[in-house]
Amino acid sequence: MKKIIQHALLVPLISLAVGFTSVSVHAQEITIEANDLQINAQLNIASQSITDGPLVLLVHGTLAHNDMEIIANLQTLLEDESLNSLAINLSLGVDDRHGMYDCAVPHQHHHQDAMAEIALWIEWLKEQGVTQVLIAGHSRGGSQVAAYNQNPDPVVLGQVLVAPATWSAQAMAESYHRRYQKHLSDLIKVAQQQPADGWMPQPTDFIYCNQAPQVKAASFLSYYNPPQTLNTPDLLVEGGVHTVILAGSEDQVVRDLPTQLEAREFSNVEFILVDGADHYFRDLYSDDILDAILDSIDTLVEGD
Numbered sequence: 539m540k541k542i543i544q545h546a547l548l549v550p551l552i553s554l555a556v557g558f559t560s561v562s563v564h565a566q567e568i569t570i571e572a573n574d575l576q577i578n579a580q581l582n583i584a585s586q587s588i589t590d591g592p593l594v595l596l597v598h599g600t601l602a603h604n605d606m607e608i609i610a611n612l613q614t615l616l617e618d619e620s621l622n623s624l625a626i627n628l629s630l631g632v633d634d635r636h637g638m639y640d641c642a643v644p645h646q647h648h649h650q651d652a653m654a655e656i657a658l659w660i661e662w663l664k665e666q667g668v669t670q671v672l673i674a675g676h677s678r679g680g681s682q683v684a685a686y687n688q689n690p691d692p693v694v695l696g697q698v699l700v701a702p703a704t705w706s707a708q709a710m711a712e713s714y715h716r717r718y719q720k721h722l723s724d725l726i727k728v729a730q731q732q733p734a735d736g737w738m739p740q741p742t743d744f745i746y747c748n749q750a751p752q753v754k755a756a757s758f759l760s761y762y763n764p765p766q767t768l769n770t771p772d773l774l775v776e777g778g779v780h781t782v783i784l785a786g787s788e789d790q791v792v793r794d795l796p797t798q799l800e801a802r803e804f805s806n807v808e809f810i811l812v813d814g815a816d817h818y819f820r821d822l823y824s825d826d827i828l829d830a831i832l833d834s835i836d837t838l839v840e841g842d
Contacts, residue, residue, distance in 0.1 A: 576634040585620050588663075593602075601639035605637070612831075615827075631645070644752035648757055674696070674697070677792075677817065726762055737754055780838055781807045782807075782830045784830055786817060787813045791817040
């Protein structure tokens with residue numbers, strides 16, 4: 539099902555004080571272990587207990603972090619609705635990582651690492667007594683959430699994917715050539731010739747990093763010649779978890795997402811095109827993500 543949201547011009551409010559109720563939020567950083575690394579997340583408890591109602595788990599995009607604007611805004615909006623949330627930092631192979639990934643740090647992370655880390659956070663939430671989780675992912679994080687939810691834990695109610703990544707070998711090759719003026723196929727061959735745990739033999743243009751000093755060959759192949767597609771529409775499962783996908787009409791990063799989704803039909807997938815939003819759903823467009831989360835929770839909890 540497809541829905542289009544358009545925004546009208548909003549008249550500024552003179553006062554927001556009437557009817558406003560302050561929200562008391564308990565916020566703390568949580569750290570757990572994952573394969574000899576510490577991974578961290580921002581836990582916001584906006585209710586009496588972590589076990590009150592569904593919790594929203596938030597996953598950021600490529601080389602990003604849990605304090606980037608779109609994630610931080612969503613946690614604030616969820617607080618206002620008295621919804622608990624956990625915004626995770628994917629480790630990307632770095633111990634206790636915070637902030638954007640530093641391109642100078644050796645790259646030994648893989649796209650698929652995220653699925654295992656999401657699973658670890660779900661287990662941690664279950665240990666705290668949480669029984670209902672909605673997962674929301676942005677950009678590459680949306681693709682990683684969709685991959686995890688091909689076989690989710692039973693506590694997962696559904697997923698909200700915001701501008702989730704699209705991918706094809708041809709599109710990736712063309713994008714790499716535009717960005718770096720190099721043929722991706724040549725670099726893939728170099729990576730395939732390295733030992734199983736070997737490094738690329740020289741500085742390598744990798745994701746957003748121009749001439750990254752050190753890149754594991756397996757890391758390069760994970761993003762550019764993956765064993766499983768990274769294309770979100772290909773990861774959706776008919777009859778699987780309840781799914782809402784949001785795309786912005788002005789998104790220049792995943793421009794083919796609406797076309798791909800319009801060509802497919804899933805009984806459990808709702809597609810929302812938000813008129814005027816770009817890839818990051820800035821400012822008031824964050825409210826559209828919140829609405830999708832709230833609608834999903836209402837539908838799924840009432841369905842129980």
